[in-house]
Amino acid sequence: MAEKYNSSKAIMNITIIVAIVLVVVIWPLSMLGKGGARAVSSDEADGRIQPVARVEMQKAVVAVASGKPRDGATVYGAVCMACHASGVANAPKAGDKAAWAPRIAQGAATLLKNATNGKGAMPPRGGAADLSDAELKAAVEHLVGLAK
Numbered sequence: 001m002a003e004k005y006n007s008s009k010a011i012m013n014i015t016i017i018v019a020i021v022l023v024v025v026i027w028p029l030s031m032l033g034k035g036g037a038r039a040v041s042s043d044e045a046d047g048r049i050q051p052v053a054r055v056e057m058q059k060a061v062v063a064v065a066s067g068k069p070r071d072g073a074t075v076y077g078a079v080c081m082a083c084h085a086s087g088v089a090n091a092p093k094a095g096d097k098a099a100w101a102p103r104i105a106q107g108a109a110t111l112l113k114n115a116t117n118g119k120g121a122m123p124p125r126g127g128a129a130d131l132s133d134a135e136l137k138a139a140v141e142h143l144v145g146l147a148k
């Protein structure tokens, strides 16, 4: 579990770095191009950056195209973390035992039902309608596991 969590964190960090590179390098270069003073052609720069971006794209495509159900940590990182990491809209924070204890006490079936149908500010399936039942269940179990 811990290893998977770390690798999805690493992928997120890489994605953030790529995004920063795109903003910091590509954007000013394309501005230069428009201004006329073309120090480096933005096509050239695109060519140099593309391989990095392409690797990231391929990873994302492989994850989806492999058709394998994503595990709980992966679904959590992709969907649930948006609210449950920081407690957006009073979502019970991941790993917050006090917040989760009364919810866990409702029983696994109720938790899963509420995650499936939505509850209060929690949208059905966390807003990811494409999640399979197995993926959602794994994500709920992952969240519960973090609070134990």
Ligand code: HEC
Pocket: 075, 076, 079, 080, 081, 082, 083, 084, 088, 089, 090, 091, 092, 103, 106, 110, 111, 112, 114, 115, 119, 120, 121, 122, 123, 125, 126, 127, 128, 131, 136, 139, 140, 143
């Ligand atoms: C848009 C924000 C948001 C996202 C995304 C989100 N949640 Fe929630 N979640 C909430 C909020 C808010 C609550 C508290 C709802 C309440 O008790 O009124 C909640 C509560 C829950 C509960 C407890 C339900 C109960 O019976 O008390 C579970 C389980 C849960 N979420 C699982 C998930 C899973 C799994 C995902 C990802 C697939 C996810 N959530 C994504 C906002 C979110």
